[in-house]
Amino acid sequence: MYEVREVDIDDDAILSDWSRVVDDVMRHDVPNQPPWRHEELRGYHRLPWRTRAVAFFAAFSAGEMVGVANTRCSLVDTPHLLNFELRVHPDHRRRRVGTALLEKVIASARDLGRSTLLVEAESPAHGGGPDVDPGGGFAAHHGFKPALVNHHRVLRLPLTADLIDGLTRPDDDYEIVSWRDHLPEEWIEDRARLAARMVTDSPMGDLEITEENWDMDRFRELEDMVAAIDRQVWGVGAVLAGRLVAASELTVPNLVRWDADQWDTIVDPDHRGHGLGTRIKLANIAALMAGRPDVERIWTYNAAANTPMIRVNDTLGFEIGGTLTEWQRTRV
Numbered sequence: 001m002y003e004v005r006e007v008d009i010d011d012d013a014i015l016s017d018w019s020r021v022v023d024d025v026m027r028h029d030v031p032n033q034p035p036w037r038h039e040e041l042r043g044y045h046r047l048p049w050r051t052r053a054v055a056f057f058a059a060f061s062a063g064e065m066v067g068v069a070n071t072r073c074s075l076v077d078t079p080h081l082l083n084f085e086l087r088v089h090p091d092h093r094r095r096r097v098g099t100a101l102l103e104k105v106i107a108s109a110r111d112l113g114r115s116t117l118l119v120e121a122e123s124p125a126h127g128g129g130p131d132v133d134p135g136g137g138f139a140a141h142h143g144f145k146p147a148l149v150n151h152h153r154v155l156r157l158p159l160t161a162d163l164i165d166g167l168t169r170p171d172d173d174y175e176i177v178s179w180r181d182h183l184p185e186e187w188i189e190d191r192a193r194l195a196a197r198m199v200t201d202s203p204m205g206d207l208e209i210t211e212e213n214w215d216m217d218r219f220r221e222l223e224d225m226v227a228a229i230d231r232q233v234w235g236v237g238a239v240l241a242g243r244l245v246a247a248s249e250l251t252v253p254n255l256v257r258w259d260a261d262q263w264d265t266i267v268d269p270d271h272r273g274h275g276l277g278t279r280i281k282l283a284n285i286a287a288l289m290a291g292r293p294d295v296e297r298i299w300t301y302n303a304a305a306n307t308p309m310i311r312v313n314d315t316l317g318f319e320i321g322g323t324l325t326e327w328q329r330t331r332v
């Protein structure tokens with residue numbers, strides 16, 4: 001009744017069906033969040049990645065696409081790991097479609113010699129009922145363990161002038177710098193060092209993740225991806241004695257009114273405790289409010305155990321908008 005097979009995401013008909021399934025699933029499961037737009041999925045999935053290998057599987061019922069799964073393996077670090085996403089259309093659930101897609105993902109992991117599977121399952125902050133966390137029920141059924149719990153937080157713009165003024169602390173030697181789309185080459189080495197620390201310094205729960213390798217090529221690839229999904233990178237950093245010691249980036253959609261996403265925020269351990277995390281985030285938000293007054297919300301994820309980052313976000317006024325659990329299965 002259901003056929004599951006690998007699909008070619010470069011095929012326009014496949015991509016358009018894929019977008020429809022993702023859109024229907026997101027509107028059903030996380031209605032408070034902006035769903036991925038077709039253009040974003042096209043840019044993201046069709047990027048000629050240099051640092052990762054990707055694959056796409058879909059489930060069909062009488063020729064209609066009813067479920068999707070895509071896999072991602074880093075080619076530059078974490079050689080044991082395979083990340084995947086899996087979604088089944090709400091009208092076709094509890095009929096083993098998800099299980100059939102997962103079997104393809106597992107077979108692919110085995111072929112690639114990847115022993116740890118990682119998948120994210122998201123539920124909205126409010127609401128109830130038996131289907132509030134279908135991903136969690138499904139993952140637990142298939143032997144996954146909840147390795148890290150994150151909260152999805154949302155900040156409604158604009159911030160008040162009082163909040164911005166009250167948080168600005170210019171009385172030290174840190175210089176606040178900013179960039180758009182491309183990180184200036186002079187900061188790449190420092191930014192790569194900070195990026196590698198994102199994994200080692202933020203709480204990772206039981207996740208089997210090892211230090212990541214970042215270099216200029218990988219940054220440029222990420223920037224290519226942001227451009228391909230029709231977004232801009234808005235970056236802010238703190239510089240002391242010629243070194244970039246803190247960085248924070250937002251991705252902001254081009255042209256259309258849509259929500260922005262907070263990406264990394266990290267402060268070098270030697271420079272923590274000076275309010276830099278709050279200051280660089282705030283500088284970026286203030287620039288966004290001035291340059292893009294159409295953006296109404298910023299979304300971010302934080303590990304539930306990441307007290308310092310949550311404190312910064314509470315200060316800025318972020319509120320919890322959902323829970324995202326990372327489910328892990330080892331020895332696949």
Ligand SMILES: CC(C)(COP(=O)(O)OP(=O)(O)OC[C@H]1O[C@@H](n2cnc3c(N)ncnc32)[C@H](O)[C@@H]1OP(=O)(O)O)[C@@H](O)C(=O)NCCC(=O)NCCS
Pocket residue numbers: 025029086087088089092093094095096097098099100119120121122130131133134135136137138139141142327
């Ligand atoms: C999670 C999801 C992919 C499951 O797809 P599905 O085709 O309904 O899954 P299956 O029919 O193969 O379910 C297999 C088993 O998983 C468990 N399961 C599935 N959905 C569940 C739910 N809503 N609550 C509790 N357990 C659930 C059950 O044990 C089920 O077996 P049963 O129906 O005999 O009780 C689908 O609900 C979905 O797309 N959710 C939104 C996206 C998402 O969360 N993705 C992350 C996946 S980890």
